[in-house]
Amino acid sequence: MSKDKKRIKRRCKKTLDVIITYCILIIVAFIFFFPCLWLILASFSKSGSIYSFDGFFPKEYGLDAFITLFTDTVMYNYQRWFLNTLFIASCSCILGTLLTILTAYCMSRFRFKSRKAMMKTTLVLGMFPSFMGTIAVYLIMTQFHLVNQMWGLILIYSAQAPMGYMVQKGFFDTIPYSIDEAARIDGASNFEIFRKFILPMSKPMLVYTALTSFTWPWSDFILPKMLLQDKNLYTVAVGLMSLGETEFARFAAGSIIIAIPIIILYFCLVKYMINGMSAGAVKE
Amino acid sequence: MIIVNKLKKFIISIGRFFKEKFNGAKEIIKEGDNKVFASFFVMGLGQLLYKQWVKGFIYLAIQILFIVYFVLTGASDLFGLFTLGRKEGNEWYGIQGDNSIVMLIMGILSVIVIIFYIALYISNIKDCYKTQCAYDTLKKVNNFKDDVNNLLDKSFYKTALALPVVGVMVFSILPIVFMILIAFTNYGGDIVPPALVDWVGLANFKKILSLGQFAPTFFKIFGWNMLWAIMSTALNYFAGLGLALLLNKKCVKGKVIWRAFPILAYAIPGFITLLGFKFMFSYGGPINYYIALLGGEKIGFLGLNSKWIARFIGLGVNAWISIPSTMLLATGILSNINNDLYEAARVDGASAFRQFRKITLPYVIFATTPVLISQFIGNFNNFGIFYFLRGGLYSDGYFLASDTDLLINWLYNMSIDNNYYSVGAAISLVIFIITSIISLTVYVLSPAYRQEETFR
Numbered sequence: 001m002s003k004d005k006k007r008i009k010r011r012c013k014k015t016l017d018v019i020i021t022y023c024i025l026i027i028v029a030f031i032f033f034f035p036c037l038w039l040i041l042a043s044f045s046k047s048g049s050i051y052s053f054d055g056f057f058p059k060e061y062g063l064d065a066f067i068t069l070f071t072d073t074v075m076y077n078y079q080r081w082f083l084n085t086l087f088i089a090s091c092s093c094i095l096g097t098l099l100t101i102l103t104a105y106c107m108s109r110f111r112f113k114s115r116k117a118m119m120k121t122t123l124v125l126g127m128f129p130s131f132m133g134t135i136a137v138y139l140i141m142t143q144f145h146l147v148n149q150m151w152g153l154i155l156i157y158s159a160q161a162p163m164g165y166m167v168q169k170g171f172f173d174t175i176p177y178s179i180d181e182a183a184r185i186d187g188a189s190n191f192e193i194f195r196k197f198i199l200p201m202s203k204p205m206l207v208y209t210a211l212t213s214f215t216w217p218w219s220d221f222i223l224p225k226m227l228l229q230d231k232n233l234y235t236v237a238v239g240l241m242s243l244g245e246t247e248f249a250r251f252a253a254g255s256i257i258i259a260i261p262i263i264i265l266y267f268c269l270v271k272y273m274i275n276g277m278s279a280g281a282v283k284e
Numbered sequence: 285m286i287i288v289n290k291l292k293k294f295i296i297s298i299g300r301f302f303k304e305k306f307n308g309a310k311e312i313i314k315e316g317d318n319k320v321f322a323s324f325f326v327m328g329l330g331q332l333l334y335k336q337w338v339k340g341f342i343y344l345a346i347q348i349l350f351i352v353y354f355v356l357t358g359a360s361d362l363f364g365l366f367t368l369g370r371k372e373g374n375e376w377y378g379i380q381g382d383n384s385i386v387m388l389i390m391g392i393l394s395v396i397v398i399i400f401y402i403a404l405y406i407s408n409i410k411d412c413y414k415t416q417c418a419y420d421t422l423k424k425v426n427n428f429k430d431d432v433n434n435l436l437d438k439s440f441y442k443t444a445l446a447l448p449v450v451g452v453m454v455f456s457i458l459p460i461v462f463m464i465l466i467a468f469t470n471y472g473g474d475i476v477p478p479a480l481v482d483w484v485g486l487a488n489f490k491k492i493l494s495l496g497q498f499a500p501t502f503f504k505i506f507g508w509n510m511l512w513a514i515m516s517t518a519l520n521y522f523a524g525l526g527l528a529l530l531l532n533k534k535c536v537k538g539k540v541i542w543r544a545f546p547i548l549a550y551a552i553p554g555f556i557t558l559l560g561f562k563f564m565f566s567y568g569g570p571i572n573y574y575i576a577l578l579g580g581e582k583i584g585f586l587g588l589n590s591k592w593i594a595r596f597i598g599l600g601v602n603a604w605i606s607i608p609s610t611m612l613l614a615t616g617i618l619s620n621i622n623n624d625l626y627e628a629a630r631v632d633g634a635s636a637f638r639q640f641r642k643i644t645l646p647y648v649i650f651a652t653t654p655v656l657i658s659q660f661i662g663n664f665n666n667f668g669i670f671y672f673l674r675g676g677l678y679s680d681g682y683f684l685a686s687d688t689d690l691l692i693n694w695l696y697n698m699s700i701d702n703n704y705y706s707v708g709a710a711i712s713l714v715i716f717i718i719t720s721i722i723s724l725t726v727y728v729l730s731p732a733y734r735q736e737e738t739f740r
Contacts, residue, residue, distance in 0.1 A: 136458065255559075
């Protein structure tokens with residue numbers, strides 16, 4: 001008898017637990033989803049200003065914001081901004097990934113004299129408030145005549161990328177050494193080992209690195225704001241920042257267009273992301 | 285205690301390093317033949333005498349290039365680093381003066397070039413000595429093809445690291461050195477080029493700590509900054525971990541869908557989120573609309589007088605942005621835990637809560653310590669949040685800052701918006717020292733660092 005009671009009690013407890021879990025999940029989902037929904041709705045509002053909304057919801061719906069975004073380019077040339085951002089982000093992604101992966105591989109596989117010193121130095125330098133250096137970067141760029149040029153920005157992004165090699169190094173550390181040794185017995189040089197064995201094995205890490213070094217320039221605003229003063233060279237981040245409350249719908253539409261590629265990338269690659277992050281974290 | 289030991293070890297290791305270098309140099313001088321000495325005077329000459337043509341000429345070219353650079357600009361650049369310019373420009377009389385700031389940067393650049401040159405010079409001598417040793421024992425000298433193969437195999441790291449090192453030197457280290465040096469000058473305010481900048485020693489630090497203008501603001505902001513970093517790191521960490529554990533529960537169906545919502549938040553570029561929330565809490569925004577609808581008075585959530593409201597909004601928005609990444613990280617780590625452990629615990633009759641406390645928590649905390657540090661530092665220097673939410677506001681009782689601003693925002697206001705470059709640089713140095721002490725200590729003490737070699 002008492003055994004049955006206990007079982008019922010346990011089952012009640014379990015159901016209650018499930019109900020509470022789902023309640024929390026629904027609340028969490030709502031918190032994360034609602035602001036996004038709000039922006040999506042706002043981008044379809046007919047009038048642009050935030051003052052003509054009924055709270056979170058626009059009074060009338062229409063595609064006006066998207067149309068003006070691409071047609072009304074006198075004040076805000078969104079198309080240009082978008083292409084600029086795409087160009088800068090893609091180039092820095094390719095160069096930055098290459099440099100970061102090479103750095104991480106060397107730090108993981110080779111034991112040379114200055115290695116420990118280099119690792120500590122990068123760690124300490126990473127603590128420095130990065131934009132304090134931007135004044136110096138700006139002055140250097142003026143010296144080299146690279147202000148108001150997209151290549152200048154690409155150069156900076158890809159040159160600074162190797163500083164964040166730690167996660168990738170953590171990943172390479174987990175690839176067993178026996179692979180290197182086996183390859184070396186077959187007469188492969190270190191370069192060949194890297195190209196033929198390590199690189200194909202580290203696809204998740206490559207994807208993770210490429211993604212992070214793409215999203216950084218894609219959404220950075222301090223450097224472009226400083227280095228690209230010409231309105232035609234604006235990136236989307238700088239451009240959207242210059243929109244006020246009366247241009248809210250246009251802001252929402254512009255944001256959604258720039259966010260969609262990243263969101264799609266993230267959802268396709270979320271598995272790689274989790275692997276990459278945790279691989280780097282365990283032995284960062 | 286451990287730190288003292290570490291320091292002792294560090295000093296001893298430096299001593300050993302120099303001793304090794306010294307012994308190496310002694311050996312080369314004692315044993316080296318005439319060809320090695322030729323390399324002392326003209327880079328690459330020794331290699332040429334050993335008939336290593338390509339390498340010899342490359343070294344020779346490096347020396348010639350360096351001499352040309354040094355004569356043309358290097359020497360004056362280096363000199364300019366000390367004087368920071370002596371001739372003041374004057375537009376009225378058409379005098380082209382010295383630009384102190386450019387001179388400072390070019391001076392640092394010349395130091396970097398000289399360091400690279402010295403490194404190459406030493407490598408040249410060492411290389412020649414190595415060739416001599418090989419010649420004495422094997423009667424054979426590496427040709428150029430062997431050298432290239434060596435650069436792709438044994439010394440592949442030299443080839444691969446060359447470009448990253450140069451890039452980091454110019455775009456990360458040079459700017460940081462520049463800012464550190466600026467902290468010891470009087471650059472800023474009225475003293476910007478064409479006026480001449482000068483070295484002033486520690487005056488800027490004294491100004492921050494003593495002068496009426498800066499000190500009260502500094503300490504007020506510093507207190508809030510520490511509080512912010514601790515609160516936001518704790519909130520993000522535990523909420524993210526909790527969310528991951530919740531999604532990891534067996535009873536949750538459709539994990540992929542539930543997980544999609546935080547990932548969506550994670551994927552949206554940060555500045556869009558921040559600007560969006562700014563609109564949401566703005567005076568004419570939707571939240572105020574509902575307050576007005578219910579008969580309340582509109583609130584300036586992010587206005588001048590809403591110190592704590594704005595602070596909590598910042599905390600919430602930051603959590604919205606950062607929790608998903610912690611969640612993803614914790615999800616990855618949770619999936620790495622060996623299932624046998626739970627199996628064993630279940631056999632022993634441990635309750636679910638006990639399993640969590642004894643297995644899950646220790647493992648997750650061990651694995652995430654380094655991330656926790658970097659998150660703490662990231663939050664300490666979280667520039668974006670209050671720049672976007674409340675940028676451009678100056679509160680009463682604060683000098684060029686608002687009551688939500690972190691040190692890094694203050695820094696930005698002072699140096700970029702208001703020209704207080706040298707004081708700003710001094711503050712950034714203070715931030716740097718605080719954060720690097722915290723993180724280096726934790727990093728050196730963390731098991732992840734100490735056990736690096738155990739997996740080899």
